[in-house]
Amino acid sequence: MAGELRRAWDVGSSVAEAQPQGTGPQGTGKAAGGRSAQLAHTGLRPGWTTGACATAASTAAYTALLTGEFPDPVTITLPKGQTPSFALAVEELAPGRTTAMAGVVKDAGDDPDVTHGALVRATVRALPAGSGVVFKAGPGVGTVTRPGLPLEVGEPAINPVPRQLMREHLAEVAARHGGTGATADVEVEISVDHGEEIARSTWNPRLGILGGLSILGTTGIVVPYSCSAWIDSIRRGVDVARAAGRRHVAGCTGSTSEKVAVALHHLPEDALLDMGDFAGAVLKYIRRHPVERLTICGGFAKLSKLAAGHLDLHSARSQVDKGFLAELARRGGADEALAEAVAEANTGLAALQLCTAAGVPLGDLVAATARDESLAVLRGAPVAVDVICIDRAGMVVGRAEPRGPGEDRQGSPRR
Numbered sequence: 001m002a003g004e005l006r007r008a009w010d011v012g013s014s015v016a017e018a019q020p021q022g023t024g025p026q027g028t029g030k031a032a033g034g035r036s037a038q039l040a041h042t043g044l045r046p047g048w049t050t051g052a053c054a055t056a057a058s059t060a061a062y063t064a065l066l067t068g069e070f071p072d073p074v075t076i077t078l079p080k081g082q083t084p085s086f087a088l089a090v091e092e093l094a095p096g097r098t099t100a101m102a103g104v105v106k107d108a109g110d111d112p113d114v115t116h117g118a119l120v121r122a123t124v125r126a127l128p129a130g131s132g133v134v135f136k137a138g139p140g141v142g143t144v145t146r147p148g149l150p151l152e153v154g155e156p157a158i159n160p161v162p163r164q165l166m167r168e169h170l171a172e173v174a175a176r177h178g179g180t181g182a183t184a185d186v187e188v189e190i191s192v193d194h195g196e197e198i199a200r201s202t203w204n205p206r207l208g209i210l211g212g213l214s215i216l217g218t219t220g221i222v223v224p225y226s227c228s229a230w231i232d233s234i235r236r237g238v239d240v241a242r243a244a245g246r247r248h249v250a251g252c253t254g255s256t257s258e259k260v261a262v263a264l265h266h267l268p269e270d271a272l273l274d275m276g277d278f279a280g281a282v283l284k285y286i287r288r289h290p291v292e293r294l295t296i297c298g299g300f301a302k303l304s305k306l307a308a309g310h311l312d313l314h315s316a317r318s319q320v321d322k323g324f325l326a327e328l329a330r331r332g333g334a335d336e337a338l339a340e341a342v343a344e345a346n347t348g349l350a351a352l353q354l355c356t357a358a359g360v361p362l363g364d365l366v367a368a369t370a371r372d373e374s375l376a377v378l379r380g381a382p383v384a385v386d387v388i389c390i391d392r393a394g395m396v397v398g399r400a401e402p403r404g405p406g407e408d409r410q411g412s413p414r415r
Contacts, residue, residue, distance in 0.1 A: 047109030048086075049217025050120055051162030052078060054190050056086040057122035059169045060102035062186060064093050065124050066177040070102060076169055078220035079161070080255075089119055099125045103193075111222050114201045115213060119193040124186050131185040133167050140195020141215060146208030148350025150392050157204070157214040158190055160392070165220070190215055208346060219255050223274070230274075231281040237273045238285050244270050249291050251275035251282040253298030253313065256394045261297045264388065264396075277302070280311025283377040290381045293402060296374060297388040300363060300397055301348030307369035311377065320348040328365045329355050352397060363389050363398025371400040380405045 060074040070093070073085035090103040101123040108116035127134065137143050137156035144151045150160055170184035192198070195212035199205065204214060234251075241249045250261040251273045258272055275282050279296070286294055296303070301320050302313045307328075310318035326334075326343040329351075334342070338358050345351040355362035367387040374385045382405065389398035 044111075045109040047107045047111055047113070047116070047222040048084070049162075049220055049222055050106060050115055050118075050192070050213065050215045051159065051165060051217030052076065052084070052220035053086065053104040053106045053120040054122055054158070054162055054215050055165045055169055055220075056084075057088075057102045057104045057120055058124060058166050058188050058190070059173060060088055060091070061100040061122045061124040062170050062173045062184060063177065064091065064102065065097055065100040065126065065186075066173065068093065068097065070100075074102075074104075076165075076220075079165065080219055082220070084220075090121065099123055108222050113222060114198055115192070118195065118198060118213075120215075121191045121193070123189040123191070125189075127185045127187055129185055133163075133170055133184055134187045135163060135166075136187055136189040137211065138189040138191025140192035140198075140212040141190050142195075142199060142204050142209035142212040144208065145210050146346040148345060148347035148353070149207065149209070150349070156190070157209045157212070159214060159216050161218045162215050223276075230276060231278055234273055234275065234278060234281045235285050238282075238289055238291075241271050241273075242289060242291060246271040247292040248295070249273055249286075249293075250295040250297055251279065252296075253277070253302050256392075257297040257299065257388070257390055260388060260390050260394055260396065261295055265295060267295075277312055277314040279306050279313055279374075280377065283311070283374055286383060287378045287381045290383050292382070293384045293386070294374070295386050295388065296370065297390065300352055300366060300389045300391060303370045303387065303389050303398075304348050304366045306373055307366045309373055322348070322351055325351045325362065325366070328369065329360050329362055332360045332362060332365050334358065334360045349391065352391075356397075361398070364400065365398070367398040367400035371403055375403065375405060378405065 055076050056074050059076055060070050064070040070088060070091045072088045074088065075083055075085040077083050086104045088102050089105045092101045101121055103119050103121040106115050106118045106120055123138065135156050135158050142157035144153055144155050144157055147153055151157065166188060170186060174184040192213050199213045248265065248267065249271045250265065250267055252258040252261055252275055261267060273282055304320055304325060305313050305318045308321050308324045312318055322343050322345055325348065326339040329342045330339045334355065338354060338360065341354050342351040345354060352362055367389045371385050371387040384402040384404040386402040387400040388396055391397050
């Protein structure tokens with residue numbers, strides 16, 4: 001990695017252009033390639049994340065707390081500039097405006113999301129000036145009980161990007177309607193009706209998120225995945241890139257990794273493949289329809305699955321193997337105590353943090369092993385592969401330089 005950790009700034013294409021009706025963002029289909037074209041090709045309707053719904057609900061509730069009136073529909077601005085509007089499903093203003101509550105029903109579009117149809121509520125209470133925004137887990141929202149997640153133990157399971165999105169919108173409401181200065185000073189309690197029951201169908205209990213769901217989302221948009229439709233869209237994306245004469249394409253697991261690939265390699269939109277969880281689909285199609293260079297970019301945990309030989313990276317079909325990571329750590333110089341700690345880590349991120357603190361380059365080892373696994377799937381096709389691992393914030397935590405067929409492999413531990 002040459003010692004650097006790099007953040008990708010907000011460059012690259014949007015997943016979809018949101019329409020302000022609140023019925024789910026619609027892909028424009030205008031792009032010749034890249035994520036927008038892939039989404040349009042599937043014919044599937046995107047939806048909203050729980051983070052977007054919580055932002056809309058908290059914005060409406062705080063507006064009512066300051067003005068006495070709930071905006072309905074309530075419009076928010078997502079990280080990539082889309083401005084959807086959400087109808088309120090419930091609203092309640094306490095006497096004397098001590099609290100205000102608003103709720104939005106999540107529409108996940110055509111994605112088989114277990115939270116589709118869930119009612120996401122936000123209850124807002126004023127705090128003394130200088131308090132800032134304080135988040136609280138209400139009924140149906142989990143609490144973090146183990147390390148290794150992007151939140152401290154004891155915190156509500158409201159991820160960093162939704163928190164920032166809510167802070168920004170609440171500050172705008174405060175500035176517009178006479179709140180306490182440029183930043184809102186409020187407690188925001190997020191709850192999800194039946195969230196604890198819904199969470200039993202997720203990985204939250206195993207991750208130590210207890211009491212309910214997580215409030216998630218980096219773009220505010222749920223990209224729907226029908227396996228057959230999305231794999232077909234990957235193939236069309238490769239076809240478009242080759243027809244345009246692109247010799248370097250990037251398969252990315254999501255919008256954050258796409259930003260990193262663009263920032264590091266300055267790739268045009270039609271060279272970007274929204275790989276999602278389907279690493280095998282990208283590799284097998286490029287094996288038959290080669291390009292000179294393939295960059296694979298994604299989250300550390302997902303690419304650790306690829307390094308371990310999994311071609312489908314979805315959490316329902318493959319899991320992070322901490323024993324495998326422990327073997328990689330040993331190869332990178334970890335002593336037995338550290339290797340055992342990695343094997344017992346709560347998450348892949350926790351394993352990475354342990355190794356980083358000890359100076360063991362686990363991120364680079366995962367990237368190199370994932371690259372070599374990719375070359376094995378390519379079976380000698382004339383394609384050079386490099387791999388970039390990132391964390392949830394878009395920081396590069398592991399890299400493997402390009403390697404082509406016939407070059408020496410690093411060799412990966414097998415269990």
